Structures are given as C-alpha cells and as structure tokens.
Amino acid sequence: MSVDCRPPDQLVELARKLLHEQSHALSVLSDSLTHAFANAVELVREAKQTMVVTGIGKSGLIARKAAATLASTGTPAIFMHPVEGLHGDLGAVPPGAVLLALSKSGETEELNKFVHHFRRIGGRVIAVCELPTSQLAQLAEVHLALPRLPEAGPLGLAPTTSTLLTLALCDALAMVLLDLRRFRAEDFANFHPDGSLGRRLLLRASDLMHSGTELPKVDVKAPFNDLILEVTSRHLGMACVVDDRGVLSGVFTDGDLRRLLTRCETPARLSAGEAWRLSRRDPDEPQVRCSTVSSETLAVECLRLMRESEITVLIVSDDGERPQGVVRLQDIVRAGLG
Numbered sequence: 001m002s003v004d005c006r007p008p009d010q011l012v013e014l015a016r017k018l019l020h021e022q023s024h025a026l027s028v029l030s031d032s033l034t035h036a037f038a039n040a041v042e043l044v045r046e047a048k049q050t051m052v053v054t055g056i057g058k059s060g061l062i063a064r065k066a067a068a069t070l071a072s073t074g075t076p077a078i079f080m081h082p083v084e085g086l087h088g089d090l091g092a093v094p095p096g097a098v099l100l101a102l103s104k105s106g107e108t109e110e111l112n113k114f115v116h117h118f119r120r121i122g123g124r125v126i127a128v129c130e131l132p133t134s135q136l137a138q139l140a141e142v143h144l145a146l147p148r149l150p151e152a153g154p155l156g157l158a159p160t161t162s163t164l165l166t167l168a169l170c171d172a173l174a175m176v177l178l179d180l181r182r183f184r185a186e187d188f189a190n191f192h193p194d195g196s197l198g199r200r201l202l203l204r205a206s207d208l209m210h211s212g213t214e215l216p217k218v219d220v221k222a223p224f225n226d227l228i229l230e231v232t233s234r235h236l237g238m239a240c241v242v243d244d245r246g247v248l249s250g251v252f253t254d255g256d257l258r259r260l261l262t263r264c265e266t267p268a269r270l271s272a273g274e275a276w277r278l279s280r281r282d283p284d285e286p287q288v289r290c291s292t293v294s295s296e297t298l299a300v301e302c303l304r305l306m307r308e309s310e311i312t313v314l315i316v317s318d319d320g321e322r323p324q325g326v327v328r329l330q331d332i333v334r335a336g337l338g
C-alpha cells in the first residue's frame with residue numbers, strides 16, 4: 001500500500017474537517033435525546049445489582065470503557081463479552097440486573113442471542129443502537145437511539161462517529177447517575193486512592209509523618225552536643241526541643257544551626273533550649289507557642305501551610321502540645337503533591 005505525500009496544510013485541513021463532522025454529530029445527538037434517556041437513568045438507579053455492559057468489536061471496546069466509568073463514579077458495573085456470557089458467565093448475573101447493550105446496527109447475532117438469554121433469566125435491558133426496528137431495540141425495555149449519521153473520514157467506513165456518539169451517550173448516563181447519587185469528589189478519591197486526586201483528598205499527615213523512633217526529640221536542658229547528635233542521627237535535618245513534660249518548645253533545624261554559629265562563638269556551652277532560642281530569626285521576640293497540625297490534616301493543607309510560612313517541616317500533634325511526628329516538605333513532594 002503506497003503512502004500519499006501531501007503538504008502539512010492539507011493534512012491539518014482534513015483533520016479539522018473530520019473533527020467538525022464529529023462535533024456536528026454530538027450536537028445532533030444532544031438534540032435527539034428524549035424521555036427514553038430519563039427512563040434508562042431510572043432503570044439503572046433503581047437496580048440493586050451490579051450493572052452489566054456489553055458489546056462486540058468496536059462497540060465492545062466502548063462498552064469496556066463505559067463499565068469502567070460507571071464503576072468509578074458510583075454505579076457498580078462490569079463488562080461481559082456476549083460470547084463468554086453465553087458460555088457460562090451469565091451465571092454471575094442475578095435476576096433484576098440491568099444490561100446496557102451497545103451496537104451500531106442492533107443486528108449483531110451473537111449480541112442479540114446474549115440479550116435474549118439475559119432477559120430470559122430476569123434481566124432488564126437498555127439498548128444503544130440506531131434503528132428502533134432493529135432486533136436489539138425490540139429486545140430492550142429502553143431504547144436509546146443513535147442518530148443515523150455517516151462515519152467521519154474520507155471513506156466513511158471505519159467506526160468513528162458511531163463510536164464517538166455511543167461513548168458520549170454512555171458518559172452522559174454515568175454523569176447523570178453520578179449527580180443523582182450525590183457522588184462527591186471524596187467518593188471518587190476512594191475509588192482512585194493512588195491517583196493524583198485520590199492523594200490530594202485522602203493523604204493525611206499521619207500517612208507521611210516520621211514518628212516513634214524516627215522522630216528527633218531532645219530535652220530543653222540537654223547539652224548542645226546532644227541536640228546536634230539528635231539532628232544528625234535521625235537524618236531529618238531537625239529536632240524537636242521539648243520540656244520535662246514532653247511539651248514542644250521549638251524546632252531546631254540545620255538552618256537554625258547555621259544562624260546560631262554566626263551569633264555564638266561557644267555554642268557547645270549552651271543547652272538545647274538556649275541554642276534554639278538564640279537561633280531564632282528574631283531572638284528578641286517574645287516566645288510564642290509552636291504551631292502544629294493534627295495527624296488528620298490533609299497533606300495538601302500541610303503543603304499550603306509550609307508555603308505560606310516559608311518553612312520545610314511541620315510538627316504533628318493531636319493535642320497541640322506534645323509532638324507525635326514530623327512531616328517534611330520533601331515527603332509531600334515525594335508523594336506527588338508538590
């Protein structure tokens with residue numbers, strides 16, 4: 001097969017023409033929706049069982065995507081291949097389950113056999129296809145009609161417009177159901193815990209903090225050398241300075257050490273508490289209570305606080321006094337939130 005060489009402008013124009021055709025097709029689909037769509041929504045919403053989505057060929061690929069979208073947005077759904085369904089997988093379908101069957105023509109033999117037996121065991125069917133007179137539409141309780149439009153592209157043969165319209169109609173069904181179920185961003189995150197949204201809405205300080213033996217902590221009365229040893233040995237670049245009750249007095253960091261060395265010629269004679277006070281950006285300011293976050297604080301909120309305060313560590317404390325752990329800026333960035 002030879003490859004035709006054309007100027008770039010012609011290639012871009014051909015692509016634009018195709019996209020304009022498909023854009024027009026979506027408008028036609030939108031204008032053609034009837035109360036049948038609302039009936040389909042109610043049928044799915046009232047069902048107690050997991051929804052089944054099916055199709056063959058390109059429609060099967062769209063069906064897989066539709067099932068995944070429904071499942072991730074609050075409508076339990078699975079894809080079932082019609083042929084596999086006819087050879088045993090129907091055993092997983094309880095009476096009353098809803099089937100969303102996708103087909104351009106509505107006349108695919110294997111698909112219609114599957115739909116027939118799905119109804120035989122008590123299932124209910126929504127058909128997405130063009131003709132209301134097709135066998136699939138006749139088998140269905142609800143028929144969602146696709147506009148009869150030519151496929152986009154020079155030959156008008158490959159499934160393009162038909163698959164786009166089927167996909168768009170399935171997405172519309174999923175999104176309307178999402179809205180009716182009052183599905184929230186937090187619910188979406190629960191189904192996508194390792195995605196970027198999931199991490200933003202689920203990841204908390206407790207998931208990232210260094211605690212227990214990893215938490216650098218030293219008494220205010222301890223020698224300066226003990227403070228430096230604690231900062232160095234825990235490899236976090238900081239240490240919590242606490243009083244005899246374990247209450248946080250301050251946080252001593254590598255940056256504080258550099259500042260201290262410019263202010264004091266004999267830091268080894270200082271206690272940990274004295275070293276921390278002298279290392280503060282303004283040691284003459286009255287001492288204020290160190291700010292902390294709870295273990296349930298979202299990691300994105302920790303990030304916001306760090307950026308606003310121009311700091312790189314936050315102390316985690318549920319009572320606001322005794323440190324439980326520490327969250328560093330680099331921990332949040334490493335988790336994909338920076």
